[in-house]
Amino acid sequence: xxxxxxxxxxxxxxxxxxxxxxxxxxxxxxxxxxxxxxxxxxxxxxxxxxxxxxxxxxxxxxxxxxxxxxxxxxxxxxxxxxxxxxxxxxxxxxxxxxxxxxxxxxxxxxxxxxxxxxxxxxxxxxxxxxxxxxxxxxxxxxxxxxxxxxxxxxxxxxxxxxxxxxxxxxxxxxxxxxxxxxxxxxxxxxxxxxxxxxxxxxxxxxxxx
Ligand SMILES: [Zn+2]
Numbered sequence: 320x321x322x323x324x325x326x327x328x329x330x331x332x333x334x335x336x337x338x339x340x341x342x343x344x345x346x347x348x349x350x351x352x353x354x355x356x357x358x359x360x361x362x363x364x365x366x367x368x369x370x371x372x373x374x375x376x377x378x379x380x381x382x383x384x385x386x387x388x389x390x391x392x393x394x395x396x397x398x399x400x401x402x403x404x405x406x407x408x409x410x411x412x413x414x415x416x417x418x419x420x421x422x423x424x425x426x427x428x429x430x431x432x433x434x435x436x437x438x439x440x441x442x443x444x445x446x447x448x449x450x451x452x453x454x455x456x457x458x459x460x461x462x463x464x465x466x467x468x469x470x471x472x473x474x475x476x477x478x479x480x481x482x483x484x485x486x487x488x489x490x491x492x493x494x495x496x497x498x499x500x501x502x503x504x505x506x507x508x509x510x511x512x513x514x515x516x517x518x519x520x521x522x523x524x525x526x527x528x
């Protein structure tokens with residue numbers, strides 16, 4: 320991924336941060352919400368994004384694991400290939416705040432930013448508004464995140480029924496290539512990487528903050 324592309328992703332990141340801030344401000348108790356800090360971390364070793372309270376940075380903040388979120392590790396994957404974005408395991412199947420299938424990395428970046436901004440907002444509620452923050456993925460966090468999903472993320476997602484068919488077709492086509500003896504090693508490797516990445520992402524979704 321070139322530097323220009325990283326810059327593009329960071330600009331997109333700023334765009335979604337700004338949209339999320341505006342939407343959080345429409346919520347009860349959170350009209351003064353703003354992020355004091357954000358970081359786009361491109362280190363390949365950073366797998367988990369974080370949103371929360373950064374006392375040394377002036378308050379509510381987020382740190383986004385860009386290498387992972389923007390797909391720098393999907394080197395052999397065709398750009399338009401459908402992929403599954405995982406959410407936290409306990410609500411991954413939820414139709415509003417759960418995971419989804421898309422062919423656009425931007426959607427995943429937007430989802431991660433909304434997720435982490437919701438954490439930042441719950442701690443803003445605690446330390447600035449002096450009301451409960453609730454548990455990390457508890458009712459208060461879920462209410463904020465659901466609002467961001469409904470207003471910003473979900474309206475731009477592709478039709479999930481169509482996407483699911485594309486996703487299954489894609490996986491099947493990789494398998495068929497193998498059965499017919501037309502082994503396309505690039506596809507096999509992509510297939511393998513996709514499997515490994517899906518597992519890693521499912522794990523990440525279960526472990527991130
Ligand atoms: Zn979280």
